[in-house]
Amino acid sequence: MAKDEIQKSRRQFLVKTGLGLAGLALGNNLWAKGSGTTGTGQQKLTLGDGFSLKEKHPDLVVLSDKPWNIETPPHLLDDVITPANKLFVRNNGLIPENLDAKTWTLTIDGESVEKQTVFTLDDLKKKFKHHTYQLVHECAGNGRSEYSPPGHGNQWTTGGVGCCEWTGVRLRDVLEAAGIKKDAVYIGYYGRDKHLSGKDEVPISRGVPMRKALEDEALIAWAMNGQDIPVVHGYPLRVLFGGWPASTSGKWLTRIAIRNKIHDGAKMNGTDYRLPKNPIAPGAKITATNENMRIIEAMPVKSLITYPKTGAQLTEGKPLELRGHAWAGDRKIKEMHVSYDFGATWHKATVKSQRNRNCWQQWSAALKLPQKGYYEVWARATDSENVMQPMLVPAWNPGGYLNNACHRIAVEVV
Secondary structure, three states: OOHHHHHHHHHHHHHHHOOOHHHHHHOHHHHOOOOOOOEHHHOOOOOOOOOOHHHOOOOOEEEEEOOEEEEOOHHHHOOOOOOHHHOOEEOOOEOOOOOOHHHOEEEEEOOOEOOOEEEEHHHHHHHOOEEEEEEEEEOOOOOHHHOOOOOOOOOOOOOOEEEEEEEEEEHHHHHHHHOEOOOOOEEEEEEOOEOOOOOOOOOOOOEEEHHHHOOOOOEEEEEEOOEEOOHHHOOOOEEEOOOOEHHHOOOOEEEEEEEOOOOOOOOOOOOOOEEEOOOOOOOOOOOOOOOOEEEOOOOOOEEEEEEOOOOEEEOOOOOEEEEEEEEEOOEOEEEEEEEOEOOOOOEEOEEOOOOOOOOOEEEEEEEOOOOOEEEEEEEEEEEOOOOEOOOOOOOOOOOOOOOOOOEEEEEEEO
16 A cells, blocks of 8 residues: 555544544543534423434434434443443434324234234243343444445444343244244335335335244344333334344334245345345446345344543553453454554453344453654454454445444554
8 A cells, every 4th residue: 555545544443433633732622522413301202203313322423314324432332231321323214103002002914924814012022031141233334434335324433332231032032923934035124204205115124035024033022131122213102123223223113024926025125235246346237137136134244442542541561451242243353453553463362252143242451652752553353254344444335234344543652
């Protein structure tokens, strides 16, 4: 790489993290402000959209307000279980109004159901065994802002992810109660959210293959972190598929169709949540046919540094204590490494075991930085199939999906 390209890359990183040279000169106050992106405290409630930003931590970053798309700065994701007020928001339509759990119903139908069946929320709670799982929930476009040229959609940085504790019943138990025909290949969900146009159109209706739908951890949930699911996250009922794109986990759930073909609902075709089957050049045009595109399924191996906050200052001679999370779709995390010299050397971190499948794992490390000055600390996870995070942004795609490049923070030793 040419010298001017290296300098440009470094400048871009400093701008992205809010750590320009002025920050180094002026000290910790400017560093702590991050990128300077507008926080929720400066946004207004969208009329008739049933959601108050008072429900969220004031330092979350609003990417759009119609529909609501809000991400979480990495240092606010330090909890093992993500609190409701720190969980990102990704909506495709408008939040439904007049939600009444007492009259809520879930219909199971489709070409491959034995008998169309309707359950009340009370039926689900009384007729089926309850299960609780911690599940990683990540927007497929998380990290989109790093692609060049930009991918289509909200320019997420690193905060479109969380791992909450969900309680409900297994989707498998409910589908089997209605009856699954032998020709079933997919499920598709439908929610009560409204299309942005105000017309009677479905804003999003996605799904998963039967093999994912029938896993133990696939849930129809009514509780998050031991409480009713907040309205913005799908109250009173939603479906959860940990480790897969969050778009497969439908909110305000009213219907699940058992299909005898790949689900063809809204946001299942074109470039939506799909990748080119063969690599293409950045910015290249592609005809979004089934022959050219594949549906995103399990999310790739990824990690996040949640402590310290980028811009931290460290007294010379003291170890740098690091911690964060790592996850890998349907796989486990095998190893975790950190580097302070741009990947020239790597230091092994300690990784905790999974609480359950499809949840993230906590890691920690202590580094001794050799002298005073500026450092970029990188984190890289390796999954149970020995697949490592790339150090750079992976292959470009029109939707800007699945960026799992190493997360990095800036630190100064003083």
